[in-house]
Amino acid sequence: MKSFVFKRTVQMIFVLFLVSVFSFGIIHFSPGDPLAMYKQPGMHKMTVEQEEALKEELGLNGTVTDQYIGWAKKTLNGDLGTSISNRLPVKDQIFERIPATAGLMAASLVISIVCAVPLGLIAGMYNNKWQDNLISTFTYFGISIPAFWFGIVLIILFSLKLNILPSGGMRTIGVDSTWDLIKHGILPALVLSVNNTAVFVRYIRANTITQMKEEYVMTAKSKGASGTGILFYHVLKNCMLPVITLVGSRFGMFITGSFVVESVFSWPGIGQLGMSAVNNRDYPMIMGITMLSCIALLLGNFLADILYGFADPRIKQGKE
């Protein structure tokens, strides 16, 4: 167990390093001028000296390698630099928005699992019967619907036509109630969960079908257990174990999904921050968010593996 944690930690650090190099490279070689927003028509024109000073302040001087090394040094010291667009520390801005995004992701994960477990089990249990066909049809929609489109459809339906839910934001100004927060959060969380729910349902369905063919199911039946008894007492746990790993590996989808969803619903989270950072070529902000997402992804996977080890008695024993 100790060596496992150690190995994974080394791996994760290495991955983080590679990701930082690649993203830094991609950002710097893609077209666009980070200082464009300072040079908009109608703005006071900067002198050459002023521009140099600004570049110096924002760490945009020297070759890409120099810039990377400068960025890496600061980052290792816990300083993610200042945002180009508003000259505020990147770290503070990101940390300020973590709760909004984390909350959204947690809510959508809960929705996904709560919906996917029963649906997946039913679809697997009634393999190729009408129940399965119905559920599977929905999962195909869920997998193929683009999040932004679905989000807009929901806004049109619930906000514009029915007028029962707000179309965006996280809170009504001046109102500070949980109910208000839930009302704002429900649509984004739903949209963010659709794709994952569909993937989980397909996966749990496939697992259920395989597990139902296992011989221990026949033993359970031979003991006199009923169909539902077998499903919940025997198959459920064996089915759910691999789902832990799946959730870990879908973490990336949650993060990228939240970018889109937050933009559609003006949810004041990291995704929204990231989107505007990309539009403004705000290098330090893009890097900060990329690294944070990457850490979240790696930790998600890592935690999933550890959790799996605790949940599966066969692995738990091996580790002791």
Add this chain to the structure above:
Amino acid sequence: MKKLLEVKNLRVSFHSYSGEVEAVRGVSFHVNEGESVAIVGESGCGKSVTARTVMGLTQCPPGEIKEGSEIIFDGRDITKFSEKEWQRYRGGDCAIIFQDALAALNPTLTVGHQIEEKLKLHGIKDKKEAYSETVRLLTAVGIPNPEKRYKAYPHEFSGGMRQRIMIAIAIACNPGLLIADEPTTALDVTIQADIIDLIKELVKEHNTAVIMITHDLGVVADMAERIIVMYAGKVVEEGSSEDIFYKTKHPYTRALLNSVPRLDLDEEKELEFIEGAPPDMTDPPKGCAFAGRCPYCMEICTKEEPPCYEFNEGHTAHCWKYHEYAEGLFGEVEE
């Protein structure tokens, strides 16, 4: 003696892409209360399908229990059972032990819970009572340290110990009939005898009837009172242990016996393999299914179903060799 189980003209098929597999083609036999019966035959002859159908475990579809099949248990035709009746019957009246205990046990539940589950399904609702009964069962099947092992998972046991757990599950709630489907085939030779002895001892204690399924006649030699020999989905010979071993009538039984190492015979005698392979069950041959491999095969054998001959009380064989016209053509089926 009272008949506990009576199987009449059981026919079971499986529908697959390569056609209809006629796994069991008209099997009839009975088991008396407290009696030990063995079903023997080569791999694929339909032993497990017969056993599972008696337990109500044949999946339909792809399986199909053909019209006209009857399975009477304790006076009731179980093929007409409702789901509720099946659940009471499975485990309560009849229990089964499978070959591979590792696959047959749920890997993520403790063995204690897996035994207890059955007790709870058949009426022991009180937690304490179920626990103490589980510990008693673990002790009865010879698991050392039962209180501690109660909490262990199947993978923490050796193969032999796992099969003992399966036996504990099977004998829980005292079923009238125990089916053991090759309970020792997956085990080390050195512990096979222990497991057989354990089953023998337990069924004797509770006067449980047993159907012992095996492809190894040696395993059942001293356990079964009666032996049923199956070939290609049919019963070819049936009789008391004595009849089968010493008054063998069917050429297939003979071949089977010759392929089993025996201590009581001349050591020099070489073991024989049965040449050829059993027929394709998607298209079973007309006449006798053994014809292609039988040293006594006559023309009639490939054309007509062999009739049943009774030699003495309860000893029967399906073979043309005993037709009056074939008399004198061959000697006895020799060793």
